[in-house]
Amino acid sequence: MSVRLENVTVSFQKNVKALDDVSFTIPSGVYGLLGENGAGKTTLMRVLATLLKPTSGDVLMNHLVYRESNYPSIQKKIGYLPQELSLYPNLTVRECLEYLGGLSGIPKDECKKRLDYYLEKTSLEEHQKKKMKQLSGGMKRRVGLIQALLNEPEFLIVDEPTTGLDPEERIRIRNLLVEFAVGRTVLFSTHVVEDLAATCSQLTVLKKGKMLYSGSVKELLKRAEGHTWICRMEEEAQVRSLEQKYRVSSKQIQEDGMTVRVISPEKPDVPCSPAKVTLEDAYIYVSNFQ
Template identity: 45%
Template sequence: MELKITNLSKKFGDFTAVDNLNVTMTTGVYGLLGVNGAGKTTLMRMLCTLLKPTSGTIYCDGKDIFSMDSEYRKLLGYLPQEFGFYPEFTIKDYLLYIASLKGIRPIVAKKRVKELVVKVGLQKAINKKMKNLSGGMKRRVGIAQAMLNNPKILILDEPTAGLDPNERIRFRNLISELAEERLVLLSTHIVSDIEYIANEIWLFKDGKLMHKGSSEEVINSMPENVWECYVGKSEVSYFMNKYKISNMKTEANGVMLRIISLEKPIENAKCVEASLEDVFLYYFGEKAGNENVEI
């Protein structure tokens, strides 16, 4: 299975949401990392044939996906940021309903639903109404509906948004398991969602692919160094205004800062190994005192 994106662009009036993207994907997990508004959802909607590109082509095993029509959609599973459901439906009713919309025969659908609720850990809640589910349980139902047709291509848009840490870990483990025999594209602005499960990470900003590669390769793409140092509490404001601060910790003898800078910021600063969160701040954040920083 191969998805090849060639010179892909999408414009809305004068605004360019995706700008001349060229990438190729095969089996494995691809993590699309960027802040909200970077163009991630627009790209995913084009990959799901919900939006037509302004220019460029998306190929699936050499065929244009828009020309393939239903042949392509049979290969596809999609979890949008928000998916609709009837609140009075139980989990079982909802999944059987979606299966019917996907054209899955009833006998096959019943077997598939039974398998999937076990895989996503919802077998004990199968008769619960959708309106009574927690956010994490709804996301797990979302994964199950995306997997009903046993897709070769699984596209997940901000799948862990709003989940607590335990649900997020559970979700990552599930995605890693599902990716063994399929292509998974997962978009997020949460670094930990993809740091350990993505075979390839894409840094996406203003509709453009800035860097791609393994976690280590993306980290090595950052040209500046990461420093740790202690400063007095009264000095924190100065450093926040002058440097990009990826972390700070208040301790008895002062405040420990993690600073991204080409030059050594202070005499007692120690150069340390960079992390993916440092890279995220470097490419997508402003100085740490600004409000729009997301780490």
């Protein structure tokens, strides 16, 4: 399974483009979609989920073109977790998911088997008798993920699936997505770089509707090599001065001052040394200097 976007543009107003001539291919496995809020990630996923028609350009699932006559065939292959999802507040977790499974045409015995599996995988087994309105935001997010997984889609689209989760649950969800992606395609959209560093080897970076990068994580890291620096400052005033000149990605207080991580095309004019590039460094670099 692969999905191809060809020169996709989405315009909501005459001069406002949520997506601007975007082209890339989503292969099998977990594929990352990275960008700040407002980058166009949700618009792109709505296009891929057949909820929004592009103003121009084409989308193909394998060789099947996204057009209304093909939507029924395409939709059977898709699972989608949107950023905002309203489920049935007065149903229990299990009742809600059983109902959604029935709407998807999943046989009862098979639906029960899948629910048992995914409730355990998402740590919701002990909460399955709670009503949806009693759940925390993070729990509702996990229920939403199960509904997207329930029909075992060939193409799973997940928008910020780890929002509201504690670190341990984020790891469980990331691992679940990696397991699910074997033989399938998973589009994992987030602004949390750490989630993609732990799950995918290929990604696309968006900013203000434009594609800044599409390719391997390894190649993205190479782009930032020689542009990431560790600077050691003794006084806060030095740090403030550094921040005015350069892109500072992190600061850490030490016993003898502060360690500052700087992303810059050129070596900063203060004492510093090269740093090993992280995916976050590379993302900041391509977002601000390319």
